[in-house]
Amino acid sequence: MKISQLLQPKSGQLALPLAIFLQLFYVIPLLVLIATSFQGEGGAGLSLKNYTEFFNNSVNVKVLIDTFLMGIQVTIVSLIVGYPVAYLYIKAPGFWKGILTFLITLPLLTSAVVRTFGWVVIMGRQGLINTALLQLGMIEEPIRLLFTHNGVLIALTQVWMPMMVLPIVASLSQIDPRLAAASQSLGGGVWRTFWQITFPLTLPGMISGALLVFALTVSSFVTPSIIGGGQLIYLPTLIYQQGIILLNQPFAAAVSTLLLIMVVVMVLILTALGRRSRRYIH
């Protein structure tokens, strides 16, 4: 190799400012956070005290499980509801595509607080859902949706749905239309073509969507605290209470680290799945 080649600037160097920025404002605070979570009594020494304290309290463990379940449930519901929406978008003619794009991204264009208060109005005892069900004679007493796990599930699904729909749309649009045509010309029906050709080819999109929705759901703060009220606590609310209100920063750091671990584990599982799905495609 010539010396002049060594001196040639690499394209990777262009990312240097961003790398320095991330180091300073993301990686270092994250390391400080993790270190704080192991802080011992009186701020000195290393200790697992905060973690043992967390797992020794059944309420905290319930919060951890509830948060994980909420993440899984919102991801599954978003997938079930979001896939047909993405499919419809791909099949829609040009004019409708514009309208659908607007409708799909609409939840992202308004503030989470506004969206959530909208759900308070819809899910209340005298809200849209209860009034409609009462007038249709399907229920006699208003059903309880606000301040329930299911209420939070509904609201979070709506809030994060675009994060599932958009990656699936991207996956669907990359599929060569000749594949479906080939399948049909070889005698494959609509369903068989979908399950054996289209669906497997969109797995990477679904996995990316699932990853985004899961991570955003388990770290949501505004929606669970308004729809869930003081009666339903998830990890972000617990972190807020411990860190800001009770000023117990080491414990809050430990809870944050657990939340981080939860997301990282999910990322690893889904990345492994993604690798398998790519093997299927090629």
Place this chain on the structure above:
Amino acid sequence: MDRRFVNRLSRRSVLGAGIFLGTSWMLKACNANVGQDSGTVGGGSAVGEDIVVASFPGTTDAVMREEIAPVVAEKTGIDMSAQPLLAFEQVARVKASPDNPPFDLLLLDDGQNAVAIEEDLLQPFPADRVPNASDVNPGFKSDDGLAPVFFAQGIVMAYNPEKVTTPPTSWEVMLDPNLDAQLGLVSLNSILGTSFMVEMAKVLGGDESNIEPAFEAVSEMLPRVSGVAANPGALVTLFQQGEVDVSPMWHNDALTLAERGVPVAVATLDSGIAVARYSLNVVQNPTAGLDTALAGIDAMLSPEAQAALVAAPYFYIPSNDTVEFPPELVEVLGIESVDDFIAMSHGLDWATINPQRAEWIERFNQVVQA
């Protein structure tokens, strides 16, 4: 060869220019801060200065932005910006960076003021440099050298008269299994929630040092509790949506709801009204400088600002004696002046509450978990 040379140069120049711009921007920001600090501490005039005041989310933030900030600008030329945060958060943020606090003035209740003093976050208040402080009702002046009260709120029981036909006279009505109404509670993070628990405990034989009866009461009423609001603002929304028929509430929120046509009445309780008092205090090392901060407080204690606080739709209890009360306060609470309010209300022992509050909050959160 030439093209390669140009390419290499452009990459480097982009990188170099980026670093140069970033560094100069950072240096400029540092320099601007220093300039602002030194300029204000020495200078007497407040004109053209900025001041950052902490406020509470909800109606307090609305009144600060829409009514108080224009009065401050008009009287002093200070550009006031309000940052809504709960009292806990204000203390936490200033504690996190005491040398460069994010606010110049903190709006805290008596309880959190005590915490802030303990943490050495506040400055003593030089009343002689704030002319409007002399108009504050003597009952609202501080005994421990802090600023006088800025406004006060009463803790009342709000109920829906369409659902609850017999006006309640005690907090105990929330324990009545025959009461056909949805109950509402609010998280103990708020002063309203904590004060409600103390008031409930007092009715049931406890007090600030014995909150046990209130926790037993909450467990007992829980099956009929429709919602535990995360903050007092969310509680107002629940009342408005018909989600809640009986709950503790700030007196001014109840009046605001009534003005919007929501069926809500304030119960006249045998135990009276507990009061939450809030004052504006200058932090240690204010970015705006002490003179500007005090000029801001003076403007906020002026009759104009105080009249905006008590007027519809806000209905806060002002501290300035010269302000007239609106007819709604006369009608619902029967008070015409600051003196009337002080006479009918009672304070809580925050010195006893504060050390236990963290434990109460944690316990309450566990008790009400669905």
